[in-house]
Amino acid sequence: MMEARINVPAKAARNEPFEVRLQIRHAMETGYRTDDTGKAIPRNVVRNVTCRYNGDVVFAAQLSSGIAANPYLRFFVTARSSGELVFEWVDDAGVRVTERAPVIVA
């Protein structure tokens, strides 16, 4: 199960940057480890994370096996009008997750 914690302020000021925090629950298996029988555990890391605001990409990241488990991302977004942040990420196993967070511009 892949879950996430997303933190966006309840209200954002127009044209003022606000902080977005995203923490994805993911083991970020490096592919370098072996199980108890000596068999390699296949790599499974979150590959691409994108964040769109009203359709526009406002943040994108490519993660790799060097990133610790449960990746934690902080970035800033500036909003001109109210809308919705859409987060999307996909891991090596092909699991794709989409999460949404509304933003109200006051």
Add this chain to the structure above:
Amino acid sequence: MLRSLALVAACVAAIAAHGQQRPIATDALRSGLAYVGADVRAMQADDLANPGFLWVQRGEALFTENCASCHRDAASMRGVAARYPAYDASSSSVLDIEARIDQCRTQRQRKPAFGRESDDLLALATFVTHQSRGMPINVSIDGPARESFARGEAFYRQRHGQMNLACTNCHDQNYGKRLYTETMSQGHGSAFPAYRLEWQALGSLQRRLRACLFGVRAEMPRPGAPELTDVELYLAWRANGLPVESPGVRR
């Protein structure tokens, strides 16, 4: 002579008052947080950065789904974990919070147990323990819990493994000193279930105890083994008064 007699009398009085003398006095108790670096402290201090909250969030969903029909809301769990491990009359044994949750699940709900160290049990235990955050640990070792407590204390003072070390050698006699890059803590479990950076995951106090036994090259009791619960009870009593921190962050 008179002074030392008075001291002995005072000690005897203290033992009588508490039933048992504490290895570390209440005002000298320090959470493990006092012995980690500023980066780890910062991670725990910020709930949005603390990865342990991923388990709290999942635990909340599980609680709502599985437990809320009897236990109503999370507020009803406030203070519960601070009293665990506790004696349970129905099984005539001491149970830690994980065992208590799984007991409720198998006996009251007639559902299969989550199982020790399973993500779901860890999440529920963390959620329930988190409701007591900031409250002082307050376990009872009176009555039938006494036997388990005595076994736990004996285990704590017994030397283990190829390193021939007892818990007390580090955590009572040498806390605050360095062991290579680590500063030895007083060995309290108040942060658990906690997110350990070494594990890259959240784990139980029992897992931490097993890791410590592995470190001194001793035989590790299986998860859920009664001797681990005994030690958990002894540790909780030893930390009585320290605030619950779960989900803590540790190296």
